[in-house]
Amino acid sequence: MDKKVTVVGAGNVGATAAQRLAEKELCDVVLIDIVEGVPQGKALDLTEAAPIEKHDAHLTGTNGYEASEHSDIVIITAGIPRKPGMSRDDLISTNAKIMKDVTQHIAKLSPDAVLIIVSNPLDAMCHVAYEASGFPKNRVIGMAGVLDSARFRAFIAMELDVSVENTHAFVLGGHGDTMVPLPRYSTVAGIPITxxxxxxxxxxxxERTANGGAEIVSLLKTGSAYYAPASAAVEMAESILKDKKKILPCAAYLEGEYGFNDLFIGVPVKLGTKGAEDIIEIKLTDDEKAALEKSASAVRELKEVLKKLA
Incomplete structure (x- = not known):
């Protein structure tokens, strides 16, 4: 295939993203992980499924970065989950080191790639990748809003007993309990849910949308969501690979938009070949502005933690 996407991190999210990319025949896929045998085994397993799923995408599993050279997109899921007794600062410290190392390797081999960041804490990791890569702001994007909006859409469809295809929703702000779902811009067949x-x-x-990830963690007990996060990252990748110009809520670097500067925050973004090609500014009510400011404050706090760690 003429497109290549590298997925860094062969855990549940990364491996599922690789599966989705291959089965949609969007690109060849390189799956990278530091654990020997894991990316190789998962890539081989997915390759053996190809005759049944009827796709000709090539999948490569590796512990190094060489095979990722000249990737069009790199989806970064690498990092550790927050464990019992671990502080938020501990999580940020560990994952920031991983993100910096991964991004520097990727930037050398794929200097024209678009980075889709999935690792948590999402908004903070976008800042690390942006600084470590030296890429322009349009080529570093965080996956959060697509996932949060999908959850909101699913809950709307369940509540009203309608097709999910008829539901559209917008969730802005940081990824977490400060996210800002916008019911006024959320519709069913064009009709506002209000x-x-x-x-x-x-x-x-x-409220259920804001706690969507925690709800799944509480059910799984020993893991977190991965089907929907992987699908969300792949929807972003597809819009970029096919230059579809989809407007999707993503964590993007703001320079004055919505009144914020030097922050990655979830906003409506037009995704095309160049990455985040345009940021769409929509009118917000005073309450919505206040909620977005609260969300931005949470991201600023994470940035301050990063500064102390530097």
Missing amino acids: ELMPKDRIDALV
């Missing part, structure tokens, strides 16, 4: 259900039900869905 006209289809009472405020108390909308509020309940908004």
Whole structure:
């Protein structure tokens, strides 16, 4: 295939992203992980499924970076999950080191790639990748809003008993409990959900969306979500690879948009071959602005932690 996407991190999110990319025949896939045998085994397993799934994407598993050279997109899922007793600062410290190392390797071999960051804490890791890569802002994007919006859409469809294909939703802000779902811009077949259900039900869905990841963690007990996060990253990759110009909520570097500077925050972004080709500014109510400011403050706090670690 004429396109190549590298996925760094062969855990559940990374391996599922590799599967989605290959089965959609979007590109050849390189799967990288530091654990010997894991990326090789998962790539081989996916290759053996290809005759059944009817795709001709080539999958390569490796512990090094050489095979990733000249990638069009690199999806970075590498990092450790937060463990019991681990502080947020500990998590940021460990994952920032991993992100910096990964990004520097990638930038040398694929200087024209678009980076899609999935590792947590998402907004902070975007800043690390941006600085470590030296890439222009349009080629470093965080995956959060697509996932959060998909969760909101799923809950709307369940609540109203309609097709998920009819549902559209927007979630702005940082990835986490400060995210800002926007019911006014969330619709079913073009009809705002504010006209289809009472405020108390909308509020309940908004709260469930904000806690979407935690809800899955509480059910799985020993892991976190990976099907939906992988699908979200691949939707972003597809829009870039095919130059579809989809407008999707992504963590993008802001320089004055929405009144914020030098911050990665979830906003509507047009995704095409060049990455984040345009940031769409929508009008917000005072309450929505206040919620977005609260979300931005949480991202600023993470940035301050990064500065102390540097």
